[in-house]
Amino acid sequence: MQRRRLKGWLAVAAGAAALAFAALPFGFSELLMASAVAGVDIMPAAANPAQFLPRPGKAAGVVVDGHWRVEQIAPGTWAIGEPANDPDNYEYLLVGTRRALLIDSGATREHDLARVVAGLTPLPVTVIPSHLHYDHTNGLGHFRNIALVDLPETRARADSNQVQLGRYQYQRWSPVAFTVSEWIRPGARIDLGGRSVMVLSTPGHTTSSVSIWEPAGKRLYTGDFLYPTTLYAFVPDASLSTYVETINRLLAMLPPDARLYGAHCCRNDAPPQAPWLSASDLADTRTAIQRIEAGELESRGVIIRRFPVNQRMTMLTLYPLANR
Numbered sequence: 001m002q003r004r005r006l007k008g009w010l011a012v013a014a015g016a017a018a019l020a021f022a023a024l025p026f027g028f029s030e031l032l033m034a035s036a037v038a039g040v041d042i043m044p045a046a047a048n049p050a051q052f053l054p055r056p057g058k059a060a061g062v063v064v065d066g067h068w069r070v071e072q073i074a075p076g077t078w079a080i081g082e083p084a085n086d087p088d089n090y091e092y093l094l095v096g097t098r099r100a101l102l103i104d105s106g107a108t109r110e111h112d113l114a115r116v117v118a119g120l121t122p123l124p125v126t127v128i129p130s131h132l133h134y135d136h137t138n139g140l141g142h143f144r145n146i147a148l149v150d151l152p153e154t155r156a157r158a159d160s161n162q163v164q165l166g167r168y169q170y171q172r173w174s175p176v177a178f179t180v181s182e183w184i185r186p187g188a189r190i191d192l193g194g195r196s197v198m199v200l201s202t203p204g205h206t207t208s209s210v211s212i213w214e215p216a217g218k219r220l221y222t223g224d225f226l227y228p229t230t231l232y233a234f235v236p237d238a239s240l241s242t243y244v245e246t247i248n249r250l251l252a253m254l255p256p257d258a259r260l261y262g263a264h265c266c267r268n269d270a271p272p273q274a275p276w277l278s279a280s281d282l283a284d285t286r287t288a289i290q291r292i293e294a295g296e297l298e299s300r301g302v303i304i305r306r307f308p309v310n311q312r313m314t315m316l317t318l319y320p321l322a323n324r
């Protein structure tokens with residue numbers, strides 16, 4: 001009888017622990033949002049902080065409207081940085097002969113990215129958010145044509161074409177609402193006239209994250225899935241196992257000399273420029289995650305933990321059970 005009761009209590013305790021772990025990303029997300037408003041940094045420092053600190057104000061390119069840094073990275077292709085942001089945001093503009101595609105809308109509502117884009121091309125512009133966090137969607141209100149990846153979860157957020165972001169999708173208070181003008185299935189191509197890109201579903205940082213692949217230029221725009229400095233793998237819909245699955249898929253399709261342009265800055269081993277990485281950095285990220293899951297990698301921090309990935313990256317995550 002007593003044994004059965006003990007078993008019952010153990011089951012309750014195990015259930016409570018599992019629930020606590022499942023709730024951890026949400027709790028931490030709330031803490032992070034509150035700390036951002038209070039201006040307090042709650043992240044564990046890197047072992048070699050000087051190496052991983054973002055370098056605000058050091059972006060390359062031409063200053064526009066006192067906020068943006070515009071750097072041409074290839075013909076018809078611009079990186080648009082926001083060095084005042086922390087960590088520095090980067091948006092990318094790809095211009096074809098008929099239309100242009102803007103990847104991400106900017107971290108700010110005050111400064112108008114549409115004006116910068118209009119200074120670079122007279123063609124119609126479609127903006128596609130790499131994912132739905134505030135620092136990638138805040139500028140959507142400045143654009144008329146908005147494309148969104150067509151996934152069950154993004155459709156579930158849409159009332160006809162009006163999308164209302166959830167608190168944890170957006171990651172800050174007062175989410176923006178926007179109207180989708182074009183739903184794009186994962187794997188679909190977008191023809192810009194004379195150049196075409198493919199929209200890839202690349203979950204890991206969030207479940208509805210996309211990357212944009214331009215085979216002709218061997219450039220992959222990875223959003224927050226991969227960028228130099230610190231990867232955020234602790235948010236409520238981040239997942240370490242999904243990270244690995246996406247990396248496997250990307251490594252199988254990318255040429256070894258592809259450049260992976262991320263949405264945050266900067267490479268510590270390169271002069272100030274748009275943040276890019278290589279396929280080998282993907283492989284390093286996979287190795288790091290496998291070692292995190294095997295308990296082989298040393299971390300800093302207690303609840304949220306910072307793990308080294310390589311010379312250019314660290315990764316922040318909760319316990320593997322919380323960010324499965």
Ligand SMILES: [Zn+2]
Binds near residue numbers: 133135136224263264
């Ligand atoms: Zn971001």
